[in-house]
Amino acid sequence: MRLSRYFLPILKENPKEAEIVSHRLMLRAGMIRQQSAGIYSWLPLGLRVLNKIQRIVEEEQHRAGAVQLLMPTVQSADLWRESGRYEAYGKEMLRITDRHERDMLFGPTNEEMITDIFRSSVRSYKDLPLNLYHIQWKFRDEVRPRFGVMRGREFLMKDAYSFDLDQEKAVESYNRMFVAYLRTYRRMGLTAIPMRAETGPIGGDLSHEFIVLAETGESAVYCHSDFLEKDIPGNDVDFDGDLSAIVADWTSNYAATEDVVDMAEFEASVPEDKRISARGIEVGQTFYFGTKYSEPMGATVTGPDGKDVPVHMGSYGVGVSRLLGAIIEASHDENGIIWPASVAPFHVGLVNLKPGDALTDPVCEDLYAKMEAAGIEVLYDDTDQRAGAKFAAMDVIGLPYQVIAGPRGLKDGLLEVKDRKTGEKEMLSAEATLNKLTAALTV
Amino acid sequence: MRLSRYFLPILKENPKEAEIVSHRLMLRAGMIRQQSAGIYSWLPLGLRVLNKIQRIVEEEQHRAGAVQLLMPTVQSADLWRESGRYEAYGKEMLRITDRHERDMLFGPTNEEMITDIFRSSVRSYKDLPLNLYHIQWKFRDEVRPRFGVMRGREFLMKDAYSFDLDQEKAVESYNRMFVAYLRTYRRMGLTAIPMRAETGPIGGDLSHEFIVLAETGESAVYCHSDFLEKDIPGNDVDFDGDLSAIVADWTSNYAATEDVVDMAEFEASVPEDKRISARGIEVGQTFYFGTKYSEPMGATVTGPDGKDVPVHMGSYGVGVSRLLGAIIEASHDENGIIWPASVAPFHVGLVNLKPGDALTDPVCEDLYAKMEAAGIEVLYDDTDQRAGAKFAAMDVIGLPYQVIAGPRGLKDGLLEVKDRKTGEKEMLSAEATLNKLTAALTV
Incomplete structure (x- = not known):
């Protein structure tokens, strides 16, 4: 699902009425x-x-x-x-x-x-x-x-x-x-x-x-x-x-x-x-x-x-x-939800840090298509919000994995893959990202 | 689904209150x-x-x-x-x-x-x-x-x-x-x-x-x-x-x-x-x-x-x-519903005419398992009702295909396969039945 076509009204402030x-x-x-x-x-x-x-x-x-x-x-x-x-x-x-x-x-x-x-x-x-x-x-x-x-x-x-x-x-x-x-x-x-x-x-x-x-x-x-x-x-x-x-x-x-x-x-x-x-x-x-x-x-x-x-x-x-x-x-x-994969709304949040960019767009589109074809459910953030807001939103909604595609990493052909639960991050090629997530998320 | 474990309260009489x-x-x-x-x-x-x-x-x-x-x-x-x-x-x-x-x-x-x-x-x-x-x-x-x-x-x-x-x-x-x-x-x-x-x-x-x-x-x-x-x-x-x-x-x-x-x-x-x-x-x-x-x-x-x-x-x-x-x-x-396969509650009704029989039981069990494994949804009538009631019930509920397993046909290794819509019947081996229905019902 492309975030630009989705309906995800994230609240930035803590709502007062919520006690727990x-x-x-x-x-x-x-x-x-x-x-x-x-x-x-x-x-x-x-x-x-x-x-x-x-x-x-x-x-x-x-x-x-x-x-x-x-x-x-x-x-x-x-x-x-x-x-x-x-x-x-x-x-x-x-x-x-x-x-x-x-x-x-x-x-x-x-x-x-x-x-x-x-x-x-x-x-x-x-x-x-x-x-x-x-x-x-x-x-x-x-x-x-x-x-x-x-x-x-x-x-x-x-x-x-x-x-x-x-x-x-x-x-x-x-x-x-x-x-x-x-x-x-x-x-x-x-x-x-x-x-x-x-x-x-x-x-x-x-x-x-x-x-x-x-x-x-x-x-x-x-x-x-x-x-x-x-x-x-x-x-x-x-x-x-x-x-x-x-x-x-x-x-x-x-x-x-x-x-x-x-x-x-x-x-x-x-x-x-x-x-x-x-x-x-x-x-x-x-x-x-x-x-x-x-x-x-x-x-x-x-x-x-x-x-x-x-x-x-x-x-x-x-x-x-x-x-x-x-x-x-x-x-x-403290940053948000951490969904077990079995009930997560999507498995992976794919964040394009610079939509419109000649490096990030094709890598994201290709990876998005391949992950979906492999049966991985992806929320693809293709919006033009600033990076900080994108990261915070991904942490709040708590998908098991985040894949961050930025122009800097992609100069070396690398994406950042973050495990939401452990917080561990690693830099991987698009192919290695696909292999890792397919192994982790599909039967 | 085995009918003996299902809940399917068929009415034999036409309910009076129903106008259409x-x-x-x-x-x-x-x-x-x-x-x-x-x-x-x-x-x-x-x-x-x-x-x-x-x-x-x-x-x-x-x-x-x-x-x-x-x-x-x-x-x-x-x-x-x-x-x-x-x-x-x-x-x-x-x-x-x-x-x-x-x-x-x-x-x-x-x-x-x-x-x-x-x-x-x-x-x-x-x-x-x-x-x-x-x-x-x-x-x-x-x-x-x-x-x-x-x-x-x-x-x-x-x-x-x-x-x-x-x-x-x-x-x-x-x-x-x-x-x-x-x-x-x-x-x-x-x-x-x-x-x-x-x-x-x-x-x-x-x-x-x-x-x-x-x-x-x-x-x-x-x-x-x-x-x-x-x-x-x-x-x-x-x-x-x-x-x-x-x-x-x-x-x-x-x-x-x-x-x-x-x-x-x-x-x-x-x-x-x-x-x-x-x-x-x-x-x-x-x-x-x-x-x-x-x-x-x-x-x-x-x-x-x-x-x-x-x-x-x-x-x-x-x-x-x-x-x-x-x-x-x-x-x-006049005999009942005729479901299009896309919305049929099950694709196939498998009727064992003589549960407990040494010929019908193994053929039905095997075919039932193989159809389910092929992605065909089967309602398996394994009850001891009489044949007439079984046929009438299958016609009323209107599954696209019926497969009838009786001791007589199975002496020659044959099942009767009925197309609910056309009423056409043919006698097929278990293997041919599976092939025909797999081709007709799965993508």
């Missing part, structure tokens, strides 16, 4: 724009990251056997009256009345609607296990939205819903999502620790919050430091096999949020030099809640014995839009 | 499910088609130079008060009051918000032309939603917005979208005819509706039959060049909807044997409306002469979710 670094950097990097309290437009650079995060979530959900559909944002209140949550949900639910005076709402979650879809078409235990998920905009009318996309009102969430014949099978479904989550977050460069959690308005007996440690996290967390060293299940993990050993391994050490922590237990079970007491950001939560929705809503299947039984359900959320904030909180420096 | 064939077939094929009047869930098969249509729209918008972002669904009423449309829009706007008693709305379109984004960051004519688009769920509270996704309340729309210094440049932007639209619809197997149109609540002087002819179309249309034979601009069309000759060619013959038709002009300008008087489905609309929004909202740039002038704008919609209905209206038979 991810919010500040997303505004400065021209990724988002607030439209109302807690409601954001995703500018082109932000949307690219959002889409990449979404793709990783989709790939791992698919790998774990979940099937994607898409439910609407606006729901009928009647469904929520069936489960008893319409009154219970309180002021966070955005309630709407349509032109025919029907009670509607902007969905904050979809347990009721997916249960309705299930009961309308699934009849037999032979169609189980079933795990249906979608990635859709939700709305929670937070009393005090803040921290940018970390606690917005309109937000993008992945929510999956599993249906099984009994608790034993439901726990197998739970384990598949648990393992998928470990893989999902790691692919974005994050270590998310599953912690015992309260079930809140979703309900149920078994629940984990997946927490990324960060100074600006919203809650205090307590866990064993071994979590930071644990291996993640690889590409070859068999989702048709028994995953209970992996889940047992990832839940054997103490980890709890402040809502449920038992300090005596924490101190008794974790040696002093292994205790982490920190702050954390919740990036996902898993629930097993049995027949809480299937019973009142009549979602039953005929079992092997010919009798109808309510299905056992779980739900599994990932905060897709919130993840941008979490990744930035975990990966930045 | 696309609505009927989308329900029967398990593509959508109504959640409230005019509000649908997109079941897995429907979502796959929706995503493919969206990708084509995105590719052609990108080719024409438009830059993608994403605006939220919920908007502040204050923005619409600036343009004067908040009161004017009437009951089709879904109005919402949040917990702090602020007036909000579920966006039916985004002229105001994109103008607000533009004015907040673009200052100079040097940053023009600019065309920003998004693909987002919209809501229009239709008094009588019907025809499934053709006239729903919550619907997916692509809307692009162009910004230029003056009318001449704005018409160039208009022409780029005009040509992009010709290409977009053709890639989905549709011939969309640009017709003179009323501008309605968007406003402006220059507008075309892109209309697909179909018996079940919502409005009467009148046009020259030459439109059905015209060439579409190819992959090599230069969006940086002058597109006015293409637009002139595509607007030289008479074409108008009933809202604006002048029958005397129609009959005077089109020879009798070339007159088409038919019904049509609107699948997109383009508008040039000058400074209608930029003036009241203060969206100005500094021109070459140093003076601030309001920008000239246009907007360009494509009814993404509605296109599924339009494509089905244009391409079906």
Whole structure:
């Protein structure tokens, strides 16, 4: 993408309203724009990251056997009256009345609607296990939205819903999502620790919050430091096999949020030099809640014995839009964002220091074309801004590599290649630059 | 995808509520499910088609130079008060009051918000032309939603917005979208005819509706039959060049909807044997409306002469979710949908007539793996339903090819390969089947 044809409104000043670094950097990097309290437009650079995060979530959900559909944002209140949550949900639910005076709402979650879809078409235990998920905009009318996309009102969430014949099978479904989550977050460069959690308005007996440690996290967390060293299940993990050993391994050490922590237990079970007491950001939560929705809503299947039984359900959320904030909180420096390559909006920023120059133009054009042809995503700064502004903008937006083409270096046929994370710079020929970046960025 | 692990709730009976064939077939094929009047869930098969249509729209918008972002669904009423449309829009706007008693709305379109984004960051004519688009769920509270996704309340729309210094440049932007639209619809197997149109609540002087002819179309249309034979601009069309000759060619013959038709002009300008008087489905609309929004909202740039002038704008919609209905209206038979390969949910339906059989299982598994590895998307029916139900389901969902593996044919090493569109069947070896489908379905 040529910057001269792109829309990248970089802010030079730190926006006053932003209290935490991810919010500040997303505004400065021209990724988002607030439209109302807690409601954001995703500018082109932000949307690219959002889409990449979404793709990783989709790939791992698919790998774990979940099937994607898409439910609407606006729901009928009647469904929520069936489960008893319409009154219970309180002021966070955005309630709407349509032109025919029907009670509607902007969905904050979809347990009721997916249960309705299930009961309308699934009849037999032979169609189980079933795990249906979608990635859709939700709305929670937070009393005090803040921290940018970390606690917005309109937000993008992945929510999956599993249906099984009994608790034993439901726990197998739970384990598949648990393992998928470990893989999902790691692919974005994050270590998310599953912690015992309260079930809140979703309900149920078994629940984990997946927490990324960060100074600006919203809650205090307590866990064993071994979590930071644990291996993640690889590409070859068999989702048709028994995953209970992996889940047992990832839940054997103490980890709890402040809502449920038992300090005596924490101190008794974790040696002093292994205790982490920190702050954390919740990036996902898993629930097993049995027949809480299937019973009142009549979602039953005929079992092997010919009798109808309510299905056992779980739900599994990932905060897709919130993840941008979490990744930035975990990966930045004083100059801006440092994107892991897997979710970077572009892989390489190619900076032409003197557009119109007889040396820089042909080298940049040629390298730009060759990198794109090699599958490298390039943001090509072909604008006539001054060098300092170009460098600062590239650092703020945090692409993994910068390639700087200036008349001085090119007299010797050399470009400067900078690794955004380490800050290391080297002078390379155009060919060596292409080879290095192709090796680093493509499979 | 193995059907045994998928979610495809085929309806055997024709649903009573569906008045038109696309609505009927989308329900029967398990593509959508109504959640409230005019509000649908997109079941897995429907979502796959929706995503493919969206990708084509995105590719052609990108080719024409438009830059993608994403605006939220919920908007502040204050923005619409600036343009004067908040009161004017009437009951089709879904109005919402949040917990702090602020007036909000579920966006039916985004002229105001994109103008607000533009004015907040673009200052100079040097940053023009600019065309920003998004693909987002919209809501229009239709008094009588019907025809499934053709006239729903919550619907997916692509809307692009162009910004230029003056009318001449704005018409160039208009022409780029005009040509992009010709290409977009053709890639989905549709011939969309640009017709003179009323501008309605968007406003402006220059507008075309892109209309697909179909018996079940919502409005009467009148046009020259030459439109059905015209060439579409190819992959090599230069969006940086002058597109006015293409637009002139595509607007030289008479074409108008009933809202604006002048029958005397129609009959005077089109020879009798070339007159088409038919019904049509609107699948997109383009508008040039000058400074209608930029003036009241203060969206100005500094021109070459140093003076601030309001920008000239246009907007360009494509009814993404509605296109599924339009494509089905244009391409079906008495047995079901006939998808063009470009938007088909899967390319091939592989039917194992006897799962568990020593002949059919290994052939199907091997062919399934090889087709997927070749980039062919396969829905593999590995269920134990009876043959008749399997055939009927494959015809209803309308994948371009069916491959039938039965014990009888496989005694001679042969599979039946059926072309869904022509109905032609041939008996081929597994190797010949793979070669034929790879040649037909991959680039």
